[in-house]
Amino acid sequence: MKKVLSLLLMVMLATAVYAGGQQGDKDMADGGDVTVTMFQLKVEIKDALDAYAAKYSEMTPGVTVKVETLGGGADFGGAMKAKAQAGEMPDIFVIEGKGGYDVWKDYIANLDDQPWLKDTDLAFMVDGSAYGFPVAIEGYGLAYNADILAKAGIDPATLTTRSAYEKAFMTLEAKKDELGIDAPVAMAASVAGGMWWVAGQHNLAAYWGGGLDFNDTSVIEEALAGKMDEPRFREYAKYVQLLFKYADQNILLNGSYDDQVGSFAQGKTAFLHQGNWVDPNMKQLGVTFKMGYAPHAFTEKPQTGLYLFAPSWYCVNSQSPRAEEAKAFLTAMATTADGQSYIVNEAGMIPAFKSVEIKPTGQLSQALMAANAKGGNYGVFFGMLPDGAGQNVFGPIYDLFAQNQDDLEQFIADMKDAFAQLPNM
Amino acid sequence: MNNKRLVNILFLFPTVFAFVMIIVVPFFFGLYYSLTDWNGVSPNINFIGFKHYMNLFTLPDFLHSFVITIAFTAINVILVNIVSFSLSLIVTSNLKLRNFYRAGFFVPYLIGGIVLGYIWQFLFNNIFLAIGDSLSIGFLQASFLSKPDTVIWAMSVVNTWQYSGYLMLIYVASIQSIPASLMEAAQVDGAPYLKRVIHILIPMMANAFTISLFLTLTNSFKLFDMNFTLTNGGPATRFLGTPVKASQMFAMNIVDTAQANKMAEAQAKAVVLFLTLVIVALIQVTINKRKEVEM
Numbered sequence: 001m002k003k004v005l006s007l008l009l010m011v012m013l014a015t016a017v018y019a020g021g022q023q024g025d026k027d028m029a030d031g032g033d034v035t036v037t038m039f040q041l042k043v044e045i046k047d048a049l050d051a052y053a054a055k056y057s058e059m060t061p062g063v064t065v066k067v068e069t070l071g072g073g074a075d076f077g078g079a080m081k082a083k084a085q086a087g088e089m090p091d092i093f094v095i096e097g098k099g100g101y102d103v104w105k106d107y108i109a110n111l112d113d114q115p116w117l118k119d120t121d122l123a124f125m126v127d128g129s130a131y132g133f134p135v136a137i138e139g140y141g142l143a144y145n146a147d148i149l150a151k152a153g154i155d156p157a158t159l160t161t162r163s164a165y166e167k168a169f170m171t172l173e174a175k176k177d178e179l180g181i182d183a184p185v186a187m188a189a190s191v192a193g194g195m196w197w198v199a200g201q202h203n204l205a206a207y208w209g210g211g212l213d214f215n216d217t218s219v220i221e222e223a224l225a226g227k228m229d230e231p232r233f234r235e236y237a238k239y240v241q242l243l244f245k246y247a248d249q250n251i252l253l254n255g256s257y258d259d260q261v262g263s264f265a266q267g268k269t270a271f272l273h274q275g276n277w278v279d280p281n282m283k284q285l286g287v288t289f290k291m292g293y294a295p296h297a298f299t300e301k302p303q304t305g306l307y308l309f310a311p312s313w314y315c316v317n318s319q320s321p322r323a324e325e326a327k328a329f330l331t332a333m334a335t336t337a338d339g340q341s342y343i344v345n346e347a348g349m350i351p352a353f354k355s356v357e358i359k360p361t362g363q364l365s366q367a368l369m370a371a372n373a374k375g376g377n378y379g380v381f382f383g384m385l386p387d388g389a390g391q392n393v394f395g396p397i398y399d400l401f402a403q404n405q406d407d408l409e410q411f412i413a414d415m416k417d418a419f420a421q422l423p424n425m
Numbered sequence: 426m427n428n429k430r431l432v433n434i435l436f437l438f439p440t441v442f443a444f445v446m447i448i449v450v451p452f453f454f455g456l457y458y459s460l461t462d463w464n465g466v467s468p469n470i471n472f473i474g475f476k477h478y479m480n481l482f483t484l485p486d487f488l489h490s491f492v493i494t495i496a497f498t499a500i501n502v503i504l505v506n507i508v509s510f511s512l513s514l515i516v517t518s519n520l521k522l523r524n525f526y527r528a529g530f531f532v533p534y535l536i537g538g539i540v541l542g543y544i545w546q547f548l549f550n551n552i553f554l555a556i557g558d559s560l561s562i563g564f565l566q567a568s569f570l571s572k573p574d575t576v577i578w579a580m581s582v583v584n585t586w587q588y589s590g591y592l593m594l595i596y597v598a599s600i601q602s603i604p605a606s607l608m609e610a611a612q613v614d615g616a617p618y619l620k621r622v623i624h625i626l627i628p629m630m631a632n633a634f635t636i637s638l639f640l641t642l643t644n645s646f647k648l649f650d651m652n653f654t655l656t657n658g659g660p661a662t663r664f665l666g667t668p669v670k671a672s673q674m675f676a677m678n679i680v681d682t683a684q685a686n687k688m689a690e691a692q693a694k695a696v697v698l699f700l701t702l703v704i705v706a707l708i709q710v711t712i713n714k715r716k717e718v719e720m
Contacts, residue, residue, distance in 0.1 A: 192659025388685025
């Protein structure tokens with residue numbers, strides 16, 4: 001028996017030594033070079049970011065930046081956890097707000113001393129200290145096809161109240177054949193298509209922040225305490241009902257992102273409920289018509305602002321020996337001409353840094369930049385909700401409302417119950 | 426110690442080692458985590474006892490996924506086995522091109538659940554709708570995947586399409602192991618085909634039924650990949666007064682819980698899934714074993 005045991009032990013030892021040796025060889029082969037790994041979830045900027053990382057690696061001797069992208073509704077959080085457990089935490093990773101910060105705070109480096117910090121208002125802050133590099137400014141309203149609206153005789157500037165929308169939708173519905181459209185609105189609320197976030201996060205954000213001051217979080221804080229502002233919610237619910245009623249029903253009930261964006265890009269719908277991140281898609285699809293943003297005006301009191309936010313932040317892994325190189329990469333992105341050109345021209349994003357002077361080419365991004373300059377916009381606060389609230393709680397409620405669009409009272413009651421559950425989540 | 430024993434141990438070692446490291450150790454870790462409030466990342470792990478287990482049965486989405494999983498399993502066990510048994514009868518008859526059919530029925534099993542889910546989603550959401558619209562067939566004009574009461578049947582059809590070829594092979598092997606003389610004797614005695622199948626074939630291949638029922642039962646019960654790609658849990662429906670995802674099965678409910686950074690709660694659900702599956706499978710195998718005959 002002893003013999004067997006010692007033999008087994010030898011095999012195991014040999015395996016361990018071999019594995020260890022391999023690791024050592026790899027480090028040697030790099031010739032002292034440092035590889036900074038980045039893990040991010042925006043599929044639409046993957047090619048641009050890969051190209052920028054390659055360029056940066058070329059310009060910076062001794063540093064190679066490798067970007068890994070996982071997205072399109074994939075489980076980024078799960079993949080991050082797997083990496084953390086495997087001891088392969090990336091040096092730069094993405095969080096999408098308070099929820100992500102709470103989970104990963106042991107790995108998030110303080111960025112207070114970074115040069116780009118004074119150039120932005122949208123860094124991820126906790127107790128006055130910066131922990132996240134804002135990836136971009138994103139935002140949305142109800143995107144419109146200006147050509148179709150012009151043909152139907154609708155002035156998008158008048159769309160500032162719910163009744164104005166109702167009138168516009170009715171006009172479009174009546175002229176459907178003449179305009180060659182399937183439905184006035186392309187909106188998806190489908191849990192199955194993975195589109196719960198359009199309604200459950202972005203549209204619901206109109207209730208949280210619409211018509212209020214940019215940093216006014218009173219409505220969502222009330223909800224987090226379990227309460228609903230019922231008169232305000234009723235106004236909002238009627239607006240949701242309106243959007244659902246005039247949406248292409250197939251897209252609403254089982255459409256995917258591609259169905260929704262594709263239908264608008266082909267001129268089959270006049271409005272699209274998506275943010276400026278569709279600009280690269282529009283370019284790919286060869287869209288030539290003029291477009292812009294109208295506000296999500298759910299009250300009778302005119303609302304003119306759009307919804308603006310930094311959707312995600314890059315964080316530096318505080319436990320990585322390559323943290324300094326990672327910070328330098330982010331700094332270069334924010335401050336060098338190459339980096340700024342990547343953000344604006346290649347990735348088509350709106351930079352969160354004030355000193356950047358290049359303008360994005362996407363029409364919707366330009367509309368957002370104009371709105372940002374004009375002011376009077378609304379904040380987006382769904383990042384304050386508990387993890388899983390959008391996907392597992394609000395998503396099904398909107399989906400069910402989309403299936404039974406006449407049942408406004410049930411929708412309000414369901415949402416009220418859901419709000420009451422929020423403090424326990 | 427003799428040489429043979431050493432060889433035996435050496436041959437066994439890799440498998441046992443892998444089994445212990447990949448199945449046994451994580452299983453006990455999992456049991457432990459299900460009794461804590463771990464979120465999957467944090468180094469702070471607090472022991473909270475059976476709190477998760479007691480909460481589970483007050484959660485409408487969990488109860489619904491439990492119910493829907495049992496319903497889906499029941500439909501599936503019947504549907505898949507009827508279809509695969511019929512297919513095995515067809516491909517063991519004197520059919521022309523029967524090897525071609527055997528291969529053809531088996532091919533869907535070779536396609537992974539992910540690809541298969543997307544293919545069928547496209548069929549349900551686009552092709553069927555296009556057919557329904559152009560031919561004005563009412564029930565095809567809304568996707569089967571968008572209605573809470575049809576989605577489970579759509580899933581069963583896809584699952585049957587995928588698995589029946591595989592089970593067919595098991596049945597075919599079993600049919601071929603039965604001596605042809607038995608069937609011939611019955612034929613000479615004047616028993617019609619259906620009678621021969623019911624009274625000779627089916628009892629003689631009871632062990633194949635045990636295996637096939639066990640495979641369909643466990644596969645349907647822990648189904649995830651096809652559920653995820655085909656329906657993603659949707660559409661929504663109402664259960665116990667709360668909106669829940671109509672086709673979110675047990676495994677997917679666990680994954681969704683884990684994604685919401687409730688690792689410990691998800692682990693507790695996984696333990697419940699394990700226990701349920703063990704109990705149901707044991708009952709099924711015991712009942713089936715009693716029906717088996719030895720030659």
